[in-house]
Amino acid sequence: MLMDGRFGAFGGAYVPEILMPALEMLEKAFLDAQQDEAFRKELGDLLLKYAGRPTPLTRCRNLGNDRARIYLKREDLLHGGAHKTNQVLAQGLLAKRMGKTRIIAETGAGQHGVATALTGALFGLETRIYMGAHDVERQKLNVFRMQLMGAEVIPVTSGGQTLKDAVNEALRDWTASFEDTHYLLGTVAGPHPFPLMVREFQRIIGKEARAQILEEEGRLPDAVIACVGGGSNAMGMFADFVEDEAVRLIGVEAAGRGIEGDEHGATLLRGRPGILHGAETYVLQDVDGQIADTWSVSAGLDYPAVGPEHAHLKDSGRGEYVGATDREALDAFALLARSEGIVCAFESAHALSHALKMAEAATEDTVLVVNLSGRGDKDMEQAQRLLSGDAA
Amino acid sequence: MNRYDAMFRRLGARNEGAFGAFVTLGDPDLATSSDILDALVEGGADMLEVGIPFSDPVADGPVIQAASVRALAKGVTPADCFALLTHFRSRHPDIPVGLLTYANIVVARGREAFYQAARSAGVDSVLVADVPVFEAAPYLAASRASAIAPVLIAAPNTPESTLRRLAAEGEGYTYCVARAGVTGADEEVRFGHSQLLGTLKAFGAPPPVFGFGISRPDHVAAALDAGAAGVISGSAIVRLIADNPGEEADAVRGFVADMKAATRR
Ligand SMILES: Cc1ncc(COP(=O)(O)O)c(C=O)c1O
Numbered sequence: 001m002l003m004d005g006r007f008g009a010f011g012g013a014y015v016p017e018i019l020m021p022a023l024e025m026l027e028k029a030f031l032d033a034q035q036d037e038a039f040r041k042e043l044g045d046l047l048l049k050y051a052g053r054p055t056p057l058t059r060c061r062n063l064g065n066d067r068a069r070i071y072l073k074r075e076d077l078l079h080g081g082a083h084k085t086n087q088v089l090a091q092g093l094l095a096k097r098m099g100k101t102r103i104i105a106e107t108g109a110g111q112h113g114v115a116t117a118l119t120g121a122l123f124g125l126e127t128r129i130y131m132g133a134h135d136v137e138r139q140k141l142n143v144f145r146m147q148l149m150g151a152e153v154i155p156v157t158s159g160g161q162t163l164k165d166a167v168n169e170a171l172r173d174w175t176a177s178f179e180d181t182h183y184l185l186g187t188v189a190g191p192h193p194f195p196l197m198v199r200e201f202q203r204i205i206g207k208e209a210r211a212q213i214l215e216e217e218g219r220l221p222d223a224v225i226a227c228v229g230g231g232s233n234a235m236g237m238f239a240d241f242v243e244d245e246a247v248r249l250i251g252v253e254a255a256g257r258g259i260e261g262d263e264h265g266a267t268l269l270r271g272r273p274g275i276l277h278g279a280e281t282y283v284l285q286d287v288d289g290q291i292a293d294t295w296s297v298s299a300g301l302d303y304p305a306v307g308p309e310h311a312h313l314k315d316s317g318r319g320e321y322v323g324a325t326d327r328e329a330l331d332a333f334a335l336l337a338r339s340e341g342i343v344c345a346f347e348s349a350h351a352l353s354h355a356l357k358m359a360e361a362a363t364e365d366t367v368l369v370v371n372l373s374g375r376g377d378k379d380m381e382q383a384q385r386l387l388s389g390d391a392a
Numbered sequence: 393m394n395r396y397d398a399m400f401r402r403l404g405a406r407n408e409g410a411f412g413a414f415v416t417l418g419d420p421d422l423a424t425s426s427d428i429l430d431a432l433v434e435g436g437a438d439m440l441e442v443g444i445p446f447s448d449p450v451a452d453g454p455v456i457q458a459a460s461v462r463a464l465a466k467g468v469t470p471a472d473c474f475a476l477l478t479h480f481r482s483r484h485p486d487i488p489v490g491l492l493t494y495a496n497i498v499v500a501r502g503r504e505a506f507y508q509a510a511r512s513a514g515v516d517s518v519l520v521a522d523v524p525v526f527e528a529a530p531y532l533a534a535s536r537a538s539a540i541a542p543v544l545i546a547a548p549n550t551p552e553s554t555l556r557r558l559a560a561e562g563e564g565y566t567y568c569v570a571r572a573g574v575t576g577a578d579e580e581v582r583f584g585h586s587q588l589l590g591t592l593k594a595f596g597a598p599p600p601v602f603g604f605g606i607s608r609p610d611h612v613a614a615a616l617d618a619g620a621a622g623v624i625s626g627s628a629i630v631r632l633i634a635d636n637p638g639e640e641a642d643a644v645r646g647f648v649a650d651m652k653a654a655t656r657r
Binding site: 012015017018019020021159164168172177178179273275277278280283285288289290291 | 499
């Protein structure tokens with residue numbers, strides 16, 4: 001390895017020895033590509049002409065109040081339906097650069113699976129997606145979308161049958177297949193170089209948002225707010241604001257049915273440092289180090305670890321991490337639809353929910369930027385079921 | 393002399409390879425697991441490799457994953473595993489015992505405390521499946537502080553610079569993964585390891601022991617012919633445990649005897 005892959009005390013590369021050469025190859029390909037004008041141009045073109053960047057920054061007309069203005073960074077409008085497409089196109093190009101013919105990925109909500117599937121179709125790469133059997137059930141539409149684009153979807157029946165178990169299976173596949181296969185990891189978690197690489201490929205979110213808010217408001221926001229599953233949409237939003245010390249970086253974790261119990265995905269709030277899926281980071285676990293099963297209404301936040309850079313931002317105090325419950329997220333989801341005509345992903349609704357609380361509490365002029373990481377198509381069936389009581 | 397060196401010396405004098413048996417501790421429950429360990433020794437195992445059940449064993453295939461699931465369902469903890477090994481050691485003073493575990497189990501207890509507990513339980517070596525040489529330094533330090541041999545993994549694709557460090561830092565034996573992928577009981581095995589073994593030998597690494605996929609006597613013979621000092625068979629034994637409820641010890645005793653016979657040349 002050329003770098004140590006650390007963010008303060010967190011990160012690193014904890015994988016079976018047999019995977020180290022594959023990670024080294026990836027690190028080198030990533031670092032080379034960052035310096036390669038042709039790579040940057042091809043990626044830039046894809047983001048512009050295929051994926052639909054830049055995405056708008058929308059000021060809410062009806063949410064917020066006369067003190068607090070809420071802006072939405074519209075990653076929901078990106079091709080594929082979520083921020084995932086930004087970094088997946090980039091890793092697809094890297095896979096080709098490394099001469100790989102096959103890509104594999106884990107997915108929770110199915111958004112990363114969909115993004116990987118579209119990339120596989122676009123670049124002619126054989127594509128296999130691992131997805132917890134429980135998530136296959138609750139995100140059926142995304143399963144079909146992946147299959148339409150030619151990907152093979154493998155339901156994973158081990159453990160809690162959600163995102164964590166899908167990552168395990170993808171890692172197992174990769175230890176046998178690394179010669180011709182790239183593991184297209186979907187977030188800023190996992191072993192080095194994934195946390196660094198995925199952040200750099202998602203940095204475009206905050207970079208655009210920063211310029212857009214300066215244009216709109218003539219000043220930086222008071223806070224940028226994003227939901228945190230593995231942490232990629234949040235790191236993408238935070239990266240260009242880290243140096244702006246007056247801008248609060250707020251990550252919203254899944255408080256599920258309440259962080260006092262066991263049914264949540266609030267890793268930074270309730271976990272402690274450990275090692276999972278290749279990185280030293282906060283982990284939800286028992287006293288012996290057995291990994292906990294998690295719960296969130298949103299499959300994309302249902303994960304017991306978190307990207308190591310978030311662990312570092314938390315411990316250094318630069319980042320603030322809070323939770324939103326299933327109920328709060330659903331309320332925000334419904335409110336956004338009714339008041340702004342935007343149907344967002346359950347994941348993104350967690351971030352919005354916290355922004356609404358902050359707007360309510362604001363006593364002076366406040367500007368909030370929420371990363372609306374994805375759209376809600378995949379959640380329609382669940383939303384219908386969960387909200388039918390309210391509509392009646 | 394440590395137990396590994398004594399074992400390799402004894403076997404070397406008889407021109408035999410080492411047969412290592414792997415099981416997950418507490419599978420299917422603690423009492424049966426204790427009987428199984430005894431049966432492995434009675435069957436002729438030269439060394440034991442034992443796993444602490446872990447919720448997320450990414451280096452393991454379905455057979456050994458299922459063993460962790462069974463043990464965890466019985467509430468087996470690392471403390472139970474150490475107690476089981478302490479009793480085992482009081483009955484079997486000489487056989488080398490290696491622990492195979494995952495990093496989070498080690499750091500949850502605290503690295504130093506984990507290696508100390510292993511030492512107190514009569515364990516000779518510890519291999520952490522998801523700690524490559526790149527991250528090994530603090531584990532090596534804690535291992536040495538407790539007089540535990542750190543076992544490191546060499547794969548056919550491991551670069552020479554890593555093998556050099558592994559040779560200098562590893563102790564007990566060198567775990568050579570016989571193939572890519574996760575643990576499992578293969579039908580066919582093929583060993584193209586001459587280059588790896590040559591490099592390990594040139595660097596003075598601890599004796600190479602092959603693991604992953606080895607499930608039949610002809611695999612044992614092929615591995616030794618390829619230059620291995622021994623083999624470890626895991627999934628094949630664990631599968632026998634799963635398939636023979638109530639008769640686990642008898643099933644593994646017979647299997648180990650057949651596999652051990654193939655180490656005699
Ligand atoms: C729309 C959306 N937002 C957020 C996430 C959570 O991932 P991350 O924390 O990496 O952004 C997902 C994951 O599937 C998602 O689909």
